[in-house]
Amino acid sequence: MAGVQVSNVSRSFGAHKALDDVSIDFADGGFYALLGPSGSGKTTLLRQIAGFDFPDTGRISIGGESVERVPVEKRRIGMVFQNYALFPNMSVADNVAFGLSVRGEAKAMIAAEVQRALDLVQLGKLGGRRPHQLSGGQRQRVALARAIVTKPRVLLLDEPLGALDKALRVDMQIELKRIQREIGITTIFVTHDQEEALTMSDRIGILRDGRLVQEGPPEEIYDRPKSEFAATFLGDANIFRGDSTGNGIRLPDGTAIAAGAGDRLAAGAKASCAVRPERIRIGIDAGALDGDANMLKGQVSKRIFAGNNSTYFVERAGQTLKVIVQNTGADRLAEGQDVVLRWSPESTVLIATS
């Protein structure tokens, strides 16, 4: 096992800057998600760490050893591909055995290790099958067993759950997390699914246009996004834009929005405030929602009932705000209703506009 350090890595393909001065420290044994829209560079970064492609500039090290010019076959990594990439001409057991076999390990040792790996992914009895005889979830497990049987220093996963249906994906998320904990391997995981990134990883790195936008634990990124992009890409957010008052903003119509005590920006600069929809309380009169400093008035334009919660779309000064309310059995608000929104400064994040 080993940590991975990516330092100032840049990579261009022609005029396109796929990675632009990216630095991330992947701690030993951690579960790391690289999250971003397509074209953000997350897969390019994973392929640099794997060794399929080399950076133009910058350094990559695995376990303290510089590897940015070491080809993939010498990096001792394990990789799970989006479409699994199982060898169709080999049985499940031979697929898993491949990495040990090309190293020239003894047959008995290979057989024992393959069985252990298959048991770990709960496919102990299917070693004799061919890949095309397996379901999508089973193929996924074989790909995982094949990647970890060689005891790689780091496990790389390229959208590994993308091809599975929703229910199976949730099962595999739990399973993948269990296996990762069991063997304690540093895992880097590329996804465009924010929910997957939130539920599975210890840390998330958000990429956009080849740059690392923000990185940290899921809670931190969700609660304290540093940019409008991070706020809206990971989860939903209401974004208010105005001029900084030092500890909040003033909207163009003069309404002040206060941010949390720790958020400070030079007064007068352009700035935004981000508020998560579930942090906003909604009601018919301001008195019933006493206590929170931030208050806006608006009109419900649409309500979507989703069982355990309802989403209200509230029109206010040309902007549509989103409010999510838990289903507590309280009165529901009708579309067209004039409403009051209130939320605390602590639920508000002040963001510098770049």
Place this chain on the structure above:
Amino acid sequence: MATTRILEGLGRLYIFLLLAFLYLPIIIMALMSFNVSPFYQLPFEWTTEWYASLWQNDQLIAATWNSLEIAIITTLISVVLGSAASLALYRYEFRGKKVLQALLFPPIAIPWLITGTAMLIFFFGVGIGRGLFAILLGHVALALPYVIVVVSARLQTFAPELEEAARSLGANQWQVTMRVTLPWIMSGVIAGGLFAFAVSFDQFVVSYFLSTPGQTTLPVEIYAAIRKGFTPEINAVSTIIIVVSMALMLLTARFFKFGGEK
């Protein structure tokens, strides 16, 4: 209902006529190779005399062995070179790749008569001259594009992630090729090999240009024999070749089907 039946009947008749058109001359020739009369006279009387005398015809036998040897060596060389070239074209990006790819296929369309003339002039120019070695070189050149076309077509269905997966597991280039890529394209390699064998074994025009009286192949020898005077031995040897060629073609068809299924 009646019209359907008539249409079905017409369809069957069409297929029957088509097959008759393709196979009738060959069947008659095969039958005549077992007929006593050397002049295609009926009634048909069974004999294997012509096969026996074919066995005594040293020139034909020698030419047959030459043909087989050249066809087998041509197959081996063009399969190895052709598969390697297909892999290189598949894997690597290099300057002039598009031009090279485009230039690989016109030789299939150039008439063999012209290719043969060009080869004759060229081989004389560089001092190779005529003979079995020249024939072998010529056949390899003719067969290579076929192998590359067939193997490249098979490679189009190959998922590049498979090679990447093998490399990520620590396999070097040789191991990747032998254990992952080659098994996938094997059906194409075999089909390409059968093509190469057929191109060489059936080759007349180019062989004719490049052979010398002592060093010749079976098709050229048959042509020479017919010019001297037709004997039913030709029927006999032709029948043997047809059986062998058809068996090869059926095998090719089988491997192509395999390729499609995977």
